[in-house]
Amino acid sequence: MQKFDRLTGVAAPLPIVNIDTDMIIPKDYLKTIKRTGLGVGLFANLRYLEDGAPNPDFVLNKPAYAKAEILIAGDNFGCGSSREHAPWALLDFGIRCVISTSFADIFYNNCFQNGILPIRVTQEELDALLDDAAKGANARLSVDLETQEIQRPDGATIHFDIETSRKHRLLNGLDDIGMTLERNPTIADYETRLSASRPWA
Template sequence: MDKFETFTGIAAPLPIINVDTDMIIPKQFLKTIKRTGLGVNLFDEMRYDDNGNEIPDFVLNQPAYRDAEILISGENFGCGSSREHAPWAIKDFGIRTIVAPSYADIFHNNCFKNGILPIVLPQDQVDVLMKDAEKGQNARMTVDLEAQTITSSDGEVFHFEIDSFRKHCLLNGLDDIALTLEKVSAIDSFEAQAGQARPWV
């Protein structure tokens, strides 16, 4: 997992509450176990018509937002089934940060495990950022995880809270496997001692 670094990117407005995981990545795309290649199907049923043509009105199909790295959305983002393909699709599209008033717990946890920063802010602050995001390519916001801030295109700074352990993992690019490998010398030492103490195991 890549280290999460301070960046400035385009923010796309998605003013919808209860965005569920089937909206994020429909069930027909869950056959793969690869974390790449799903970005093209992100919000598939909202992005494409029945013939596979782009729906021009959908925000991520608009020229100003095709390279969005930040998504501003409504409360209870990521509700529904607990499919890890949802953050995979978001990450593969290029979105690194989501801002919403609240998230479904499992989706929230899966974001951190996949290098995505889900920022929780009060509704009134989300509303300010949503309005800012409507400026299109001019809505370039800065996300600073170390300082725990997101800055609007107008320079308004909003502070967010984050668990210190999750912050550490994002800043250092540590997923569950990398965290385990940090202890590899201790694990090897334990296995060697256990092998000598119980050679019959």
């Protein structure tokens, strides 16, 4: 899993509340178990018109946000079904960080499994970040996981909280298997002692 330490990039404003996982990646794109190639389906019902052409009014289709790496979204982001394809699609598009006032629990957990940093902020802070993002590619945000700060274009900073174990996971690029392998010496020692104490097992 790709490590996350510091990210500086364009932030796309998506001030819609209750964005569910079907809106993030519609069910038509769930036929694959690959983590790549899903970026084309990200927000498909919003990004494309009925004839399949890009919707010029959707934020990620605007030139200023075509390479956005940060998403500023409304409350309760990632609600709905527990499809892991949702963070896969975000990551495949290039989104490494999502900032909102709240996230659905399963989506929030899935982000950490896939190298995406979900950040919870207050409504006042979200409004300020949405204003920053509305300025387009000239207003870039910096997210520093080590210091747990978001630096705004004017130099002001917003502190965010994150659980120590989740921070460690992202800084070191560890999924569940990686977290387990970190304890490999302890596991090996246990197995050695177990074999010595129970040779018949």
